[in-house]
Amino acid sequence: MSSSALIYRQVLLKFTVPVAILLAVVLAVSLIAVFAIAEQETRVTREHEARLAESAVAVRRRQMETTVLDYGAWDDAVDRLATRLDPAWADANIGAWTFQSLGFDMAFVIAPDGSTRYASIDGKRSDRAVNAALTAGFGALVASQRAGERDSAASGLVLADGLPAIVAVAPIRYFTPGRESPGPPLLLVVVDRLLPGKLDQIEKAYLLPGMHAVSVGQFAEAEVKLVTAGGVAIGGLSWDGEQPGKALLRTVLPIWLALTGLFVLLAVMMLKQAQSAATMIAESEWRANHDALTRLPNRVLFFNYLDAASRLVADGGPRFALLYLDLDGFKLINDVHGHPAGDTVLKVIAERMSGEVGPSDMVARLGGDEFALVLDGHEQPAAIQAIGQRMIRALHIPIRLESGQDVTVGATIGVAIAEDDSTDPLVLLRQADEALFLGKRAGKGQVRFHAALAMQQAV
Missing domain, CATH: 3.30.70.270 (Reverse transcriptase/Diguanylate cyclase domain)
Structure with missing residues (x-):
């Protein structure tokens, strides 16, 4: 080999090998970064979806508290439930009304001694005792209401016939100023079981497809864990959430594989490709949240x-x-x-x-x-x-x-x-x-x- 050829080879190796090593490191780091970004995007999206689901449950709890507190302020209810029980009146105004008009699956009237004065399940009178239908978390919820202000409501998560449910409790009291019930008031209890129909409403409103309740046995797999105020696990909520990281990988990995095979020839273009990929991701996110024709939010x-x-x-x-x-x-x-x-x-x-x-x-x-x-x-x-x-x-x-x-x-x-x-x-x-x-x-x-x-x- 001639001296000029040897010098040329040494110079070529001197510059080519470091550049090749640098490009290989850059490609390896970029691949790791792409997987990390994909995982991060999916994690952030799932966390956001979980916050939406938790918000849906919290909003429903507040709505139920307000509703049951307003509904419990009723002179006729005190006269026909506390003073003397009028089953026909209770069927029409507690059982049927709370089910058909307010959308509650169960309604109970509880006496001060904890016994069940009246019960309604799916709008029909029932002889079920409230403590038999509502188990984990219910006793603590009633105690919380009793310990609070006389005219206050309380709500929380309990088990209702083995299913996670939102429950609200409020006193049945006179609405007319100056009239007071003798002794502790009766309590009105309304129940919203997390059945498929209720979860369908959350799914559509919060864009959480395939939402379903998860049993206590699958508690660890739930996206949102449902726990009573006393810390008892009663189930959870899961759904088929978005996974933007996979879409990102499907877009970027073929590009990365092509760059890996041609990295020597495409070394100069790597920076431009990275900038182009970032632009594509930004545009993709914009298109996912905006109407293509009017450019308004979708x-x-x-x-x-x-x-x-x-x-x-x-x-x-x-x-x-x-x-x-x-x-x-x-x-x-x-x-x-x-x-x-x-x-x-x-x-x-x-x-x-x-x-x-x-x-x-x-x-x-x-x-x-x-x-x-x-x-x-x-x-x-x-x-x-x-x-x-x-x-x-x-x-x-x-x-x-x-x-x-x-x-x-x-x-x-x-x-x-x-x-x-x-x-x-x-x-x-x-x-x-x-x-x-x-x-x-x-x-x-x-x-x-x-x-x-x-x-x-x-x-």
């Missing part, structure tokens, strides 16, 4: 925002108004001018809606021609009415299509207001939807408040 991001705002209200934070908006006449535009024209209209509508709200408000497209708005800090109906009417007028301004034709659409808005005792996102959305439906039936093009709010204004 249903996933909207429910996360609504849940956070609802929890703030429940903790004493600012109230807000939820507006459910549906376009009037949009289908005719699609039918006459075609879907491209309809897409143009939706984009213009999205821009106008965003221009009519403040920077702290949320405007989202739920799908089709349905939109939702959260007006932060708004609770006065007059102000909300003004905003809604202004938005309806803005949306009614003619829109110029690419064909040169002008089209117009109308809008109907249903409104629900998050108050201290009504912060369940699913309930708020249903109330706004019901108000929207009534507004549509009443002639469209109007801002319609939920019936409960309208009655409060009337009073």
